Amino acid sequence: MTTDDSGSETQALEDLIDPKLSPLIQLPGSCSEKPHLIGSKCKSCKEIFFPKRVICPNCLKEEEVEDILLSNKGKLYTYCIVKAAPLGFDAPYAIGYVDLPEGLRIFSPLAECDQEHIKINMELELVVDKIREDETGKAVYGYKFKPASL
Amino acid sequence: MRTVCIIGVGMTKFARFPESNVIELGRTAALNALKDSGVDKKDIQVAYAGHARTGQLYNRECGVGQSILWELGISGIPISSVGNFCSSGSTALRDAWMAIGTGMYDVAMAIGVEKLTGREGKGRPLTSDGVELLTVMGFSPPVYFGNVVTRHMEEYGTTREQLAMVAVKNRKHAGPNPRCQYREPITIEEVLNSPVIVGPLTLLNCCPTTDGSAAAILCSKEVAGKYTSKPVEIAASALSSGPYEKCKDITSFKSDRQAALEAYETAGIGPEDIDFAEVHDCFTIAEIVHYEDFGFCKKGEGGRLVEQGMTGMDGKIPVSPSGGLMSRGHPIGATGLAQISEAVWQLRGAAENQVEGAKVAFTHCAGGFQDTIELGDVQSSAVTILKRGW
Numbered sequence: 001m002t003t004d005d006s007g008s009e010t011q012a013l014e015d016l017i018d019p020k021l022s023p024l025i026q027l028p029g030s031c032s033e034k035p036h037l038i039g040s041k042c043k044s045c046k047e048i049f050f051p052k053r054v055i056c057p058n059c060l061k062e063e064e065v066e067d068i069l070l071s072n073k074g075k076l077y078t079y080c081i082v083k084a085a086p087l088g089f090d091a092p093y094a095i096g097y098v099d100l101p102e103g104l105r106i107f108s109p110l111a112e113c114d115q116e117h118i119k120i121n122m123e124l125e126l127v128v129d130k131i132r133e134d135e136t137g138k139a140v141y142g143y144k145f146k147p148a149s150l
Numbered sequence: 151m152r153t154v155c156i157i158g159v160g161m162t163k164f165a166r167f168p169e170s171n172v173i174e175l176g177r178t179a180a181l182n183a184l185k186d187s188g189v190d191k192k193d194i195q196v197a198y199a200g201h202a203r204t205g206q207l208y209n210r211e212c213g214v215g216q217s218i219l220w221e222l223g224i225s226g227i228p229i230s231s232v233g234n235f236c237s238s239g240s241t242a243l244r245d246a247w248m249a250i251g252t253g254m255y256d257v258a259m260a261i262g263v264e265k266l267t268g269r270e271g272k273g274r275p276l277t278s279d280g281v282e283l284l285t286v287m288g289f290s291p292p293v294y295f296g297n298v299v300t301r302h303m304e305e306y307g308t309t310r311e312q313l314a315m316v317a318v319k320n321r322k323h324a325g326p327n328p329r330c331q332y333r334e335p336i337t338i339e340e341v342l343n344s345p346v347i348v349g350p351l352t353l354l355n356c357c358p359t360t361d362g363s364a365a366a367i368l369c370s371k372e373v374a375g376k377y378t379s380k381p382v383e384i385a386a387s388a389l390s391s392g393p394y395e396k397c398k399d400i401t402s403f404k405s406d407r408q409a410a411l412e413a414y415e416t417a418g419i420g421p422e423d424i425d426f427a428e429v430h431d432c433f434t435i436a437e438i439v440h441y442e443d444f445g446f447c448k449k450g451e452g453g454r455l456v457e458q459g460m461t462g463m464d465g466k467i468p469v470s471p472s473g474g475l476m477s478r479g480h481p482i483g484a485t486g487l488a489q490i491s492e493a494v495w496q497l498r499g500a501a502e503n504q505v506e507g508a509k510v511a512f513t514h515c516a517g518g519f520q521d522t523i524e525l526g527d528v529q530s531s532a533v534t535i536l537k538r539g540w
Contacts, residue, residue, distance in 0.1 A: 018286045024523075050523055051283070057394065077525075078304070078400055080296025081349035082288060086274055089288050092349075096297055097400065097525050105397045105525040109287055115349075120304050131287055142287055 013128060016141040024051050025128060025143050026069055035128045036069040037143060039102070048102045072126035074098040074145055077105055081115055088132040088140075094118055098145050111146035123148040151251035153371035155381035155539050158187020159491035164362035164478045165331050166267045172204055172363075176218035176263040179363035179484075183259065183491075184222070187367035188377045191222060194367070195255040197229045198245040200238030200262040201483035202279065207269055215261060224259075235279060236430060236517025237389070238262060239364065239486030240532035244387045246368045256370050262488070263363035264481035275347065276359070281521040292356060294519065295433040296348035302401045302435060303350070305450065310350055312453035314341035316434035317354050317476055319462055324473025326502035329488075331360050331479040341434075355434040360479020364487035366494070371539065382494045383539035385510075386416035392520060392527030401450075405531035406443045406516055413533040414445075419510065421445035424467060424535075426496060426505040427512040428489040431474040437461075440514065441469070463505065471496065471503050482517070486532060489513040497538050511536040 010027050017025060026036040040052030043066060044059045050070060055062050079096030082089070094110040110118070111129050124145035131142040160182025162175050176199070184191060199215025210217075215229040234241040239262025246258035269276065275290040302308045318338055324330035336354060344353040374381035388409040395404060414420055421444055429444070431437035438452035446467050447455040455461060461469035472478060472492035475485060493511040495501040513536070518529035 020283055020286050078297045078301035080293060080300055080351075081346075082293060082296075083346040083349060084273070084275055084292070086277060086285070086288060086290060087271065093288070095288055095293055096300075099397065103396055106523045107284060107287065107289065107525065108523075120300065140286075 013141065016139060017128070018131070018140050018142050021142045027128065031069070034072050035126055035143065036072050037126065039068050039070045039104070040065045041068045048104060050104050050106055070104070071101045073148060074100045074124045076120055076122045076124055078120060079110060079118060088134060098124055109142070109144045111144040113147065125149065152253060154247050154250045154368055154384045155371050155374040156366050156384065156490065156494055156536070157369055157374055157377045157381050158183045158189060158367035159365065159494045160184070160186050161329055161364040161488055161491050162362050163329050164360050164481065164488065166359070167265070167361045168267050170265065170361060172201065172208065172210065172214055172263045172265050173217050173221065175265060175361060175363040176214065176261055177221045179263070179365040180218055180222055180259065180261050183365035183367050189257060189367050191224050193257045194224050194259050195227055195257050196246070196249050197224070197227065197259040197261065198232050198242035199229065200232045200234070200242035200260070200486060201264055202233055202235055202238045203264060203266065203482055206279070207265070214263065218261060218263070234518070234530045236432070236480070236482050237486055237515040237530035237532040238483035239488070240513070240515040240534060241389060241486070241530065243366060243487060243490055243534065244389055244532060247384050247387050250368055250370050256373055258368045259365060260368065260487060261363065261365040262484040262486055264483040265361040266359050266481055267361050278519050281519050283521050283523060284519065292348040292351055292433065295435050296351050298400050298439065299350045299435045302438070305401060306453065308438065308453035310342055311338055312457050313355055313434040313438070314338040315456045316431065316437045317341045319456065320431060320470050320474040320476040323463065323471050323503050324477030327473050328502070330473040330477040331358055332477050351433060351435070357432050357475040357480040360481050362479065362481040362484045362488065364484050364491050366487055366490050374539065379540060380498050381539040382497050383537050384534065385537045386413040386533070386535040388412035388416065388533045390531045392529045395527070398525045398527060400525060401439060402443055403439065403516065403528055403531065405527045406440065406514065409531040409533040410444045413535050417535040419535070423510055424512045425508040425510050426468040426471050427514070428470055428472060428474065428493055429514045430516045431470055431476050432480060432517070434476070437469065437474070444512070444514070463503070468505050471501065471505050486515040489515065490534065493536050497536060509538045
C-alpha cells in the first residue's frame with residue numbers, strides 16, 4: 001500500500017511540472033528520497049552537461065552520452081529580485097545562477113530566499129516547487145533552489 | 151577584401167509610433183539614406199534588411215526588405231532578411247560590407263527596422279527570443295543583467311550610483327539629438343528612485359520600448375568619390391556568436407571580447423586610438439561591462455570610469471554621444487544601423503552632440519541568449535570600426 005501511495009503522489013507532482021522542465025527533473029522516488037536534476041555525461045571526454053545533450057559537442061558521438069543525476073546541493077553564484085514579472089509569475093521573487101559541484105553554473109528560481117538574507121555563496125539545496133500559474137490559474141511546478149537546511 | 155565606404159545614412163526619429171508599421175518606418179529611413187548618399191535608386195545592386203521581431207509580432211518573418219524597397223521602386227535585385235537578435239542591423243551592415251568587399255557588388259544598402267510598441271504585455275519586460283526553457287522559469291533580459299549587477303557589485307564594488315551615472319550621462323548626451331525618444335535631463339536620485347524592474351535595476355537603468363528604422367548606403371572605395379567628398383571607411387567589421395564555456399564569468403562577455411579583438415586587429419588600432427564609441431547600453435550595467443571588455447579601462451574599473459567622467463563628452467573616450475539605447479530606445483533590428491548613422495554624422499563633423507575632431511569611431515551591438523540552463527554568453531556580438539576616408 002505504502003509503495004502505491006508514494007507512486008501516485010509522485011504521479012500527481014509529475015502532472016504539475018511544466019512539460020518543458022519535466023525531462024530535466026528526477027522526482028523523489030525509488031532512486032533517491034530527494035529530487036535531482038538530470039544531466040548527461042560524455043563517456044569519452046567526461047564532460048557534464050545540463051540539460052542533457054544527445055550529441056557530445058566535443059566528441060560528436062551520440063551513443064557516448066549517458067544520463068546522470070546531478071548533485072542536489074549548490075552554491076549561489078549571483079541573483080536578482082524580480083519586481084516586474086512576466087505574466088503568471090508572482091513578484092517579487094528571487095532568481096539567480098547556482099554553482100553545482102559538477103562544475104556547472106545553472107539558472108534557477110530561488111525559494112524561501114528572504115531579500116534581506118540572500119547572499120552570494122550561500123549554500124542551497126534543490127526543491128520541486130511552484131514557479132508560476134498558467135493562463136487558467138493552475139499552478140505550474142519546476143525546480144528551484146532554497147537555502148540548505150543545516 | 152577591398153576597402154568599403156559608407157556614403158549615405160538615414161534614420162527615422164526613434165519614438166513610439168503606434169499608428170505606423172515596419173514598412174512605413176523602413177521606407178522613411180531608406181529614402182533618407184538614399185538622399186544623403188546621392189545614389190540613384192537604380193544603382194543599388196543588393197540589400198540586406200535586419201529585423202528581429204517582425205515574425206513574432208506582425209507575421210512578417212521574411213520579405214520585410216523587399217516590401218520596404220518595393221515602395222521606393224527598388225526591385226529585381228538580391229534582397230534578404232538578416233535576423234541576429236539585437237545585432238540584426240549590424241549584421242545586415244556586415245553582409246553588405248562583405249558583398250562589396252569581396253568584389254561581387256559595388257553599391258549596397260543595409261537597413262534595420264523594428265516596431266515594438268504593438269507587442270502585448272505592456273509594462274512587462276520583453277522576453278528573449280527562442281529561449282523557451284529559460285522563459286518558463288521566469289527569465290527575461292533584465293533578469294540576466296540584474297544578475298550581472300549583483301555579481302559585479304560583489305566582485306568589484308560597483309555601486310547603484312555608478313550605474314545611475316551611465317543613465318544620467320547618456321540622457322545628457324541626448325539633449326541636442328532630435329532623433330532620441332527621451333531627451334529631458336535626469337538626475338542620479340531620479341534614476342535610483344524610479345520603480346524597480348529587476349532589483350538592483352530600476353526603470354531608468356533600462357532602455358525603453360521604441361519603434362524606428364535606420365539605413366546605410368555602402369560602396370567600394372573606388373566609386374565613393376563619385377558620390378561624396380566625405381566617404382566613411384569601414385576599417386573593421388567583426389561578428390561573433392557566444393562561445394560555450396563552463397562556469398562562465400557573468401561580468402564579462404567573451405563574444406564581445408572576441409569581436410572587439412578581431413576588429414582592433416583588422417583596423418590595426420587599439421582602444422586608445424578611438425575617438426568615441428556607441429555601445430549596446432541596453433541596461434546601464436551593460437555599458438559598464440562593455441568599457442571593461444573593450445579595453446576602455448581595466449576589468450572591474452567600469453563603474454569608476456563613468457564616475458570620473460572619462461566617458462562623458464570631455465572625457466578620454468566619450469561613450470554613446472548620441473544618447474545611446476538608453477535615450478534613443480532600442481527597436482531591436484534598427485539599433486545597429488542607428489549607431490552607424492550617428493557615428494557617420496560624428497565623423498563628418500555634423501552631429502548635434504559633436505565629439506570635436508572625431509576621426510575614428512567604434513560601434514557595438516550584442517544580444518540573444520542560448521536556450522540552455524547553463525549560464526551562457528550573448529549569442530551575437532557585432533563590432534564595427536569606422537574612420538574618416540578623406
